[in-house]
Amino acid sequence: MMKSIPKRTLKFIDSWLMLRSQWARWPGFTVAIAKDGEVVFNKAYGLANIEHNETLMTDHLFHVASQSKTFTATAVMQLQERGKLRIDDSATTHLPWLAQHSDQRWHDVTLRQLLSHSAGVIRDGQASGFWQFQGEFPDENEFKQQIMKSQLVFEPNSEFKYSNFGFGLLGLVIEQASGKSYADFVTENIIAPLDLKQTTTEYSPELRMATGYSRFDLQQQRRPFQHVTTGVLQPATGFCSTAHDLAKFFAALQIGSGKLLSDASKREMQRPSWQVADEANAGSYGLGVDIAKAKDGKRLVGHSGGYPGFVGRTWSRIDDGITVSVLANAYDTAPGIVANSILGIIDQFGDVSDKKRRKFEARFVNDYGVYEVVDTEKGLRGLWSNDWQPFNMAEELEIVDDATLKIAKGNHFSYFGELMKYEFDAKNKPSAMYRSGAKNYVSLDGDVRI
16 A cells, blocks of 8 residues: 655646646646645636636635535534434434425435435425526425425335435434534534634635636636535535545544544445446445546545535545545536545555656647656556546557667557657656657647647
8 A cells, every 4th residue: 555645746746737728728726735634735717707817726616515415424423423313213303394395205214215315305496596596596485385395205114305495304313312512513513623714614705715617618718606605514515624624524434533533433424325227327325425436446435516606526535535626617627537536646656766767757838739758557558638637548668779669659640669769858858758759849838839
């Protein structure tokens, strides 16, 4: 198991993300990486606000949306450990008003089912226009009215059905069981103990927020979105935070961290409850957490979040204690792909580095793209690094002599089997590379300058 993430790996990740930030047309994004609970990488790229050309900083807050659910699930498990509730209690035990519902199936709904999205609860009520600024998020009274006039969509415990309203109910359960407001309980028992200085359960105007943006319209323009509060759905989607704090929080949920919960409670949260397989997702859901397996079999636990103008994804890898959090401030971005790629890059680089191979490392450009040579644990690789999945079509390179590489393995429609010849400057740094005789120029920012 990797003891630490090598500095050269983090240096490549930073350089790659900087390159992508200049070409991807995302307004901005932040990335944090933690190893065994310690944040070892925390960077911001792009803009917090396009109109004012405001540089995005690591202390700008984002709406983290459904990543709020993991905080809520953690709070419920804390209350179970303190004997204030049992997750197999019926929801009506803690919310007696639910027992008056005309749909008698509500008597069978348990807290475990709400946590695992298997209670059959309507997703966002019958007036969900608040997601598109067509009204405000419901307060407690309106929420209760919506619940009381909504039938369960499916039989409890029959299948997975994602529900923000279900987590709204869990917030009320936390208040009932703890005798405190939801915000106070979570702040005192999760945010403060982890010293999450840039995390709050709800938006307020004094926060230093990044601006969230729409997708591109037909004029290739983005529209800035207003910030809104989430009312009683705070436990489902209300939190504002940073990639740094989310990395710390999800790292604390690692088995053996000794933080927030017992290992038994963490295992209960992270045990797959429902398989989730449709066109958009392929994985499992536990209690307030997504669960997945990477191609190499390593287990991932985390959560994603989508909010008007904001998207995020945090993954914590159970097998080696690496946590990655990525937040972006436009809805047509893909933080999940970035988080997965970062985990893959860390694995590709590994702990091994070879001085003889490192002399060939450089970023080259031509009119078609950006090609980068890097030294990995398994040898030199050639990447098309101006991509969110840079190792996707990596070529295996072999050293022929002090100034020549051979493309030993790669796309058979490309230059597989041919040579790459280097030119070096007075400091013995690469200045150009000829790929099958075609000149490629060194360029950190990926732009062609002849």
